[in-house]
Amino acid sequence: MSTTAADDQFYREYILDHYKNPRNFGRLENPDITHEEDNPLCGDVVGMDFRVKDGVIEDIRFHGRGCAISQASASLLTERLKGMPLDEAKKIDKNDVLGELGIEISPARIKCALLSLKVLKVGAYGLADDDDNEENR
Amino acid sequence: MSTNGARHLDVAAIRKDFPIFETGIAYLDSANTSQRPRQVTGAMLDYFEHFNSNIHRAAYHIAEVATERYEDTREKVRNFINAASTKEIIYTRGTTEAINLVAYSWGRKNVKSGDLIVLTILDHHSNIVPWQILAAEKGATIEFVDIDERGELRQDQFRELLARSPKLVSFGQVSNALGTINPALEMVAAAKAAGATVLVDGAQGAPHQGVDVRALGCDFYAFSGHKMLGPTGAGILYGRRELLEAMDPFQSGGDMIKTVRIEGTTYHDLPWKFEAGTQAIGEVIGLGAAVDYLSGLGMDAVRAHEREITEYAYEALSDIEGLTLYGPTLARRAGVISFSLEGIHPHDLATIADRDQVCLRAGHHCAMPLMTRLGVAATARASFYVYTQKDEVDRLVGSIKEAQRIFK
Numbered sequence: 001m002s003t004t005a006a007d008d009q010f011y012r013e014y015i016l017d018h019y020k021n022p023r024n025f026g027r028l029e030n031p032d033i034t035h036e037e038d039n040p041l042c043g044d045v046v047g048m049d050f051r052v053k054d055g056v057i058e059d060i061r062f063h064g065r066g067c068a069i070s071q072a073s074a075s076l077l078t079e080r081l082k083g084m085p086l087d088e089a090k091k092i093d094k095n096d097v098l099g100e101l102g103i104e105i106s107p108a109r110i111k112c113a114l115l116s117l118k119v120l121k122v123g124a125y126g127l128a129d130d131d132d133n134e135e136n137r
Numbered sequence: 138m139s140t141n142g143a144r145h146l147d148v149a150a151i152r153k154d155f156p157i158f159e160t161g162i163a164y165l166d167s168a169n170t171s172q173r174p175r176q177v178t179g180a181m182l183d184y185f186e187h188f189n190s191n192i193h194r195a196a197y198h199i200a201e202v203a204t205e206r207y208e209d210t211r212e213k214v215r216n217f218i219n220a221a222s223t224k225e226i227i228y229t230r231g232t233t234e235a236i237n238l239v240a241y242s243w244g245r246k247n248v249k250s251g252d253l254i255v256l257t258i259l260d261h262h263s264n265i266v267p268w269q270i271l272a273a274e275k276g277a278t279i280e281f282v283d284i285d286e287r288g289e290l291r292q293d294q295f296r297e298l299l300a301r302s303p304k305l306v307s308f309g310q311v312s313n314a315l316g317t318i319n320p321a322l323e324m325v326a327a328a329k330a331a332g333a334t335v336l337v338d339g340a341q342g343a344p345h346q347g348v349d350v351r352a353l354g355c356d357f358y359a360f361s362g363h364k365m366l367g368p369t370g371a372g373i374l375y376g377r378r379e380l381l382e383a384m385d386p387f388q389s390g391g392d393m394i395k396t397v398r399i400e401g402t403t404y405h406d407l408p409w410k411f412e413a414g415t416q417a418i419g420e421v422i423g424l425g426a427a428v429d430y431l432s433g434l435g436m437d438a439v440r441a442h443e444r445e446i447t448e449y450a451y452e453a454l455s456d457i458e459g460l461t462l463y464g465p466t467l468a469r470r471a472g473v474i475s476f477s478l479e480g481i482h483p484h485d486l487a488t489i490a491d492r493d494q495v496c497l498r499a500g501h502h503c504a505m506p507l508m509t510r511l512g513v514a515a516t517a518r519a520s521f522y523v524y525t526q527k528d529e530v531d532r533l534v535g536s537i538k539e540a541q542r543i544f545k
Contacts, residue, residue, distance in 0.1 A: 008543055010488065010492075011485070011489075011543045011544070016543070016544065020480075040501070040505070041500060041501070042482075042483075042484050042499065042500055042501075042514070042515055043500075043501065043508070043513075043514020043515040044514075045514075065514065066482060066484075066514070067482035067483075067484040067485050068482065068485050068544075069484075069485070106488075108488075109484070109488065112484065
């Protein structure tokens with residue numbers, strides 16, 4: 001109880017910062033790709049709008065609501081995706097997203113952490129929703 | 138304090154019966170599943186270690202003991218809910234299976250195209266989905282009774298729906314998500330007067346309020362053992378005998394038959410007609426021990442203790458800035474408090490509480506229509522039982538303050 005917020009090993013300062021001041025938050029007008037996913041169990045929602053030019057993600061916005069982990073994860077992911085070639089973005093996986101978060105995620109919270117990756121995969125790449133099992137592991 | 142002269146629970150002594158508290162947890166999720174005392178696990182262990190055998194068929198001593206203990210629970214439950222006969226006490230896996238049994242065996246025979254089924258926005262998914270499936274199959278309509286701003290069912294709207302002569306009315310005695318104690322007696326009487334068959338979902342009622350099914354006057358009453366100090370996998374469907382007699386079996390196979398011939402089968406008498414296959418014998422025996430335990434405490438004393446704890450928690454939480462409480466005032470509230478914190482998602486609160494070994498529920502509480510109605514995706518929920526002590530509530534308050542400090 002005597003720690004300060006900055007010392008918290010789970011709710012690290014940058015996670016709380018991304019939660020309270022999300023980057024690339026909002027909507028794009030006439031996006032090339034738009035997709036939204038939710039996690040009905042806890043009510044987390046994340047959606048992303050992409051503007052793609054010459055195979056590069058020129059601009060990106062996300063919207064949604066939910067817990068600090070789902071929203072910070074989405075914010076961090078958009079920072080990473082902005083300006084990235086689609087081919088490269090395609091290679092982003094679960095470990096990259098968890099690594100970026102940089103905290104130990106319990107099984108109960110893994111779906112929160114990976115919701116934004118699901119938006120990227122299912123929406124932007126039209127990949128089948130086949131990573132549910134992976135998330136549950 | 139509103140104890141109405143009921144005996145005061147000796148919570149410190151009660152907690153000694155629950156080994157799980159030696160781990161140091163503050164357990165505030167009893168509406169989800171309760172903890173189980175040694176008396177319950179001991180009765181089950183006794184069966185598994187000393188007279189494990191199948192019931193109703195073997196001609197040796199330990200099987201006779203097993204059968205006797207299994208059937209003893211039926212009488213204990215009959216007495217606990219004041220049913221007229223043990224023939225009206227059907228073992229199920231829990232409330233969900235009990236309601237599914239009624240939807241299948243009674244519903245498929247009696248609900249027709251154009252019929253109206255009345256449910257409420259407070260209901261648990263287990264009292265919604267089976268009726269949605271039935272309604273879709275039969276072409277029946279479902280209407281939901283709404284709540285007012287206090288989270289209490291709108292009785293005016295309920296009466297309007299009753300005027301449309303519903304075939305079935307099914308509602309929860311107590312809301313698992315808001316803790317609202319519904320006026321079940323009045324609602325059942327009005328629904329019966331309107332000619333409806335009435336099911337009361339007692340999952341949150343039987344463990345905390347208790348029930349007298351004959352005074353209540355419902356046709357069916359469903360509840361779970363695991364929310365009332367018993368094990369998972371054993372629950373009860375009470376049904377009025379004449380309705381159960383007229384119903385077809387739910388599942389079929391061994392033990393539910395009288396004779397099976399190639400030309401056809403005759404079914405067993407009540408209650409066994411609805412108990413196909415080898416049952417959860419150890420769990421049913423555990424449920425009997427749970428009923429004994431609760432009866433020993435006295436349901437008046439259980440209610441009084443829960444009122445006291447709920448009052449204490451309600452006041453403690455009301456004092457916290459940025460905290461929104463959902464649901465009714467204390468007068469109509471069971472031992473459940475749903476709330477949210479400004480700027481902190483319930484899951485984040487639950488994670489922080491967990492670090493203090495405070496077990497708190499966060500989510501939609503299997504009541505998504507209600508969450509939609511309230512305009513929230515999820516709430517945090519604390520719920521109490523016979524073993525809950527004020528210190529656990531204090532620890533929750535500590536976790537909330539810690540969460541507010543982290544998220545400030």
